[in-house]
Amino acid sequence: MAFEIVVVGTSYGGLAALQVVLPALAPDFGLPIVVVQHRGKDTDNLCEFLQRHCALPLAEPNDKEAIAPGRVYLAPRDYHLLVERDGFALSTEAPVGYARPSVNVLFESAADVYQGHVVGVILTGANADGARGLAKIKAYGGLCVVEDPAGAESRGMPQAAIAATKVDAILPLREIAPFLNQLCQHEPGSSYAS
């Protein structure tokens, strides 16, 4: 199964976790990475902050912007971020589980469009957002990676994700980027999992 997109969801503790994952991504990382970090409405500078920890170009996408490989996209504050066949779509629908952006909204839209070609990653967080979305990614044949709750800053989100579906890998935070780098090196058409 060749993967086409990586989606990442995190909440409490996510900023520190992303500072571990993003710098360790290969500079020639071949897939787009889309990140939902739960954030307040006053977090205008998050993008600039995270870019300092990331060799890949990182940006908040505009509505309908094309999705390019080797880039990191951060869901803007106070919008849901969805993916479609030809680019991003933003929405101001009601918060889902108190969250806007919501991890579930991103993950579910990614599964809808990319079907089995999605890698879903859940990192630290104190709620259960992302569990339903990760289960959908799994149901469509995608690959599910979860930060090991034992070492997570906050175990809620990893635990909820593990309870919701049969995840493919539970990894300590430091091993997540190397794992993604390796997935990315697989030639298109080669098979990782069943």
Added chain:
Amino acid sequence: MTSAALQSDQTQLEDIEIALLLEGLYRVYGFDFRDYSPASIKRRILERMRAEKIATVSAYQDCVLHDDACMERLLVGLSVHVTSMFRDPSFYLTFRQKVVPILRTYPTVRIWHAGCSTGEEVYSMAILLQEEGLYRKCVIYATDISREVLRKAREGIFPLAAMQEYTGNYMKAGGKHEFSDYYTAHYDNVIFHPALKTNVVFSEHNLVTDGSFNEFHVILCRNVMIYFNKALQERVHNLIYDSLSMFGVFGLGNKESLKFTPRADFYDKLDSRDKLYRKVR
């Protein structure tokens, strides 16, 4: 067949059913959602179906096409954007600093707030204009596709619990008074002072199927076109351009861009961060 392949087939079937539902909605009721952005409209339809306890889109179509009340509920589901007063405070601050001086030079000002939803941003603009001493010479045309949403906007009643956030936004937006001067609290809600809507005309207008209805000095269409696909966005950009007077001001949402739209070259930026543009040709 694997379960993942079954899922994938089901998604394809669902997409076909949704296209049929939207076609039916258009032919029977005249509401045209066919060129809406697919991801979000699908979410909303499936959400409505869960609320109506209906399992398939085809069964839901049966209900929508035969039951006006069911259709009306879908329409509300498809048209509610959850916004806040002074959403993106810096937009309103920039409006005060860069647009208000322009408006002072006009004897009368017509403003079109396209896709006003439940009205939070309309009341925000009314407050801003009042504080700048411009409200009396302004008329705000606040339009939306849904009658139900407009009814709420006209009421001007919002939850008390939201006022703390709105007060913060108001201050960051350059507010000059106490925010609580503008409303009266009643149990869990507040009602905004009716004086704020004396120059507001709430009216149904469908950006997808209706044309221009006046010439405006300011058009705000923030976070509305994000629900449209590119083809429909182009149509609406043309409609807005045609409805704007020369040197009129056009405001978009923070994550919307004029770039790559057919009218991009017809505007100058008033501000690079806040999406405010001025029609110059």
